[in-house]
Amino acid sequence: xxxxxxxxxxxxxxxxxxxxxxxxxxxxxxxxxxxxxxxxxxxxxxxxxxxxxxxxxxxxxxxxxxxxxxxxxxxxxxxxxxxxxxxxxxxxxxxxxxxxxxxxxxxxxxxxx
Amino acid sequence: xxxxxxxxxxxxxxxxxxxxxxxxxxxxxxxxxxxxxxxxxxxxxxxxxxxxxxxxxxxxxxxxxxxxxxxxxxxxxxxxxxxxxxxxxxxxxxxxxxxxxxxxxxxxxxxxxx
Numbered sequence: 186x187x188x189x190x191x192x193x194x195x196x197x198x199x200x201x202x203x204x205x206x207x208x209x210x211x212x213x214x215x216x217x218x219x220x221x222x223x224x225x226x227x228x229x230x231x232x233x234x235x236x237x238x239x240x241x242x243x244x245x246x247x248x249x250x251x252x253x254x255x256x257x258x259x260x261x262x263x264x265x266x267x268x269x270x271x272x273x274x275x276x277x278x279x280x281x282x283x284x285x286x287x288x289x290x291x292x293x294x295x296x297x298x
Numbered sequence: 299x300x301x302x303x304x305x306x307x308x309x310x311x312x313x314x315x316x317x318x319x320x321x322x323x324x325x326x327x328x329x330x331x332x333x334x335x336x337x338x339x340x341x342x343x344x345x346x347x348x349x350x351x352x353x354x355x356x357x358x359x360x361x362x363x364x365x366x367x368x369x370x371x372x373x374x375x376x377x378x379x380x381x382x383x384x385x386x387x388x389x390x391x392x393x394x395x396x397x398x399x400x401x402x403x404x405x406x407x408x409x410x411x412x
Contacts, residue, residue: 226405227405228388229403230403274341285343286341290338
């Protein structure tokens with residue numbers, strides 16, 4: 186079945202550091218890929234998405250490129266801020282009609298000033 | 299515009315007790331979802347309602363029932379709580395039951411079953 190694997194956390198970085206959170210997937214066909222973010226005490230919010238190979242999703246300085254050849258959708262940001270501290274979830278949908286989101290286990294990110 | 303609201307925020311139950319988690323959205327969305335979030339497991343879909351009047355099982359429906367009361371409200375019921383149901387429960391809604399539409403999540407209910 187479909188699955189999403191994220192890098193283990195927690196991740197701690199200093200402010201203005203470069204961020205990469207790895208995400209790889211297993212799915213049949215051509216899934217859509219998503220990054221959701223969960224700030225402390227809140228529900229998940231969609232951060233960015235990509236629906237086909239080589240698409241780049243971007244939002245709030247974050248980027249991720251849909252790489253079909255490596256089945257990856259790594260999240261990157263050039264200069265993180267304290268306000269980026271959150272849990273980040275990679276997810277996919279397989280577009281085969283069941284419209285179900287499959288989530289990774291989440292990566293907790295803490296940014297220290 | 300409150301988005302998706304959930305009540306209660308926290309709940310402690312004893313094994314065998316029942317309770318209903320409430321969810322409401324004010325975005326006129328057609329589709330609503332219940333997920334549970336467990337450490338090391340990400341979010342898993344319990345039940346969903348693609349449109350008013352319909353409900354379907356998700357990945358982990360055992361031990362739960364749902365009611366789509368109207369377009370705004372979607373409740374999740376635990377008839378006889380078990381410690382394995384200790385989790386954080388999230389309700390979500392979307393304009394339509396397609397993942398090309400963003401899902402909007404509530405703040406969650408933290409449930410402990412002792």
